[in-house]
Amino acid sequence: MNIAYIGLGNMGLPMAHNLIKAGFQVKGFDLSANALKAFATAGGSPCINAADTLEGADVVVTMLPASQHVRSLWLGDSGLLRCLRPGTLLIDSSTIAATAAREVASAAANLGIDMIDAPVSGGTAAAEAGTLTFMVGGTSEQLERARPVLESMGQRVLHAGAIGAGQVAKACNNMLLGIILAGSSEALQLGIAHGLDPKVLSEIISVSTGANWVLSHYNPCPGTLDTAPSARGYTGGFATDLMLKDLGLAVEAATGTGAIVPLGSSARNLFAMHSAAGQGRLDCSSVFQLLAARQS
Numbered sequence: 001m002n003i004a005y006i007g008l009g010n011m012g013l014p015m016a017h018n019l020i021k022a023g024f025q026v027k028g029f030d031l032s033a034n035a036l037k038a039f040a041t042a043g044g045s046p047c048i049n050a051a052d053t054l055e056g057a058d059v060v061v062t063m064l065p066a067s068q069h070v071r072s073l074w075l076g077d078s079g080l081l082r083c084l085r086p087g088t089l090l091i092d093s094s095t096i097a098a099t100a101a102r103e104v105a106s107a108a109a110n111l112g113i114d115m116i117d118a119p120v121s122g123g124t125a126a127a128e129a130g131t132l133t134f135m136v137g138g139t140s141e142q143l144e145r146a147r148p149v150l151e152s153m154g155q156r157v158l159h160a161g162a163i164g165a166g167q168v169a170k171a172c173n174n175m176l177l178g179i180i181l182a183g184s185s186e187a188l189q190l191g192i193a194h195g196l197d198p199k200v201l202s203e204i205i206s207v208s209t210g211a212n213w214v215l216s217h218y219n220p221c222p223g224t225l226d227t228a229p230s231a232r233g234y235t236g237g238f239a240t241d242l243m244l245k246d247l248g249l250a251v252e253a254a255t256g257t258g259a260i261v262p263l264g265s266s267a268r269n270l271f272a273m274h275s276a277a278g279q280g281r282l283d284c285s286s287v288f289q290l291l292a293a294r295q296s
Contacts, residue, residue: 086112
């Protein structure tokens with residue numbers, strides 16, 4: 001099976017590497033020359049543009065930053081959908097609006113091309129380890145076609161529903177992550193303000209009713225967890241600007257249906273403040289610092 005992989009960033013590159021290790025023939029493209037070099041070192045075949053990756057492709061995987069990038073790649077006069085053969089399978093693992101996923105899938109279907117939306121959870125560590133969770137929107141038949149590819153990059157493949165459902169599930173998950181991250185940061189800063197050791201406080205909460213994934217796996221306070229981005233100056237991981245984008249998608253999805261998300265909206269505003277303060281490229285757990293600064 002020949003695979004085209006477009007988008008070799010912090011997530012896409014290790015995901016593509018796992019496809020190569022699984023024995024697939026993988027062509028790839030990214031705007032970054034360094035990413036293409038790393039892809040070649042991993043055994044992939046780098047291309048000078050996105051169109052070149054599509055020649056002879058049975059499956060195309062995309063991991064792009066936002067809805068506008070997915071739309072511009074595939075749709076319009078310069079879109080590349082018409083470069084794909086009928087019967088090609090398109091797997092979009094970007095985190096985008098469900099409406100954008102449905103729009104591209106509809107255009108693809110008109111050309112005899114199957115598309116699923118398959119955003120991921122797990123971050124860069126899971127991308128490297130091949131233990132990602134895929135949240136899939138599409139038909140059962142399309143999912144089964146994609147399963148061998150997805151299972152080469154992830155540990156769990158969950159069918160959320162029809163096309164776009166994967167994006168809705170991802171928006172719900174990341175909205176809750178943002179809320180929990182903000183709340184955990186507030187709790188830790190409150191304890192610190194009263195003289196508590198944040199590592200001890202984290203241990204107490206982790207065996208009490210406030211226990212959550214953030215404190216045990218992604219603790220935002222430096223010195224509490226050696227494997228967290230907070231232990232390395234908030235580098236790597238999941239950028240603040242990406243969290244802000246995902247919270248915006250969640251609030252947008254809520255607005256379209258009349259769902260009420262006051263905590264999601266508050267979290268979006270908090271991360272917007274943090275990004276506006278120049279911290280958009282730092283891991284999202286660095287919002288802990290914003291709360292510390294405001295406290296002082």
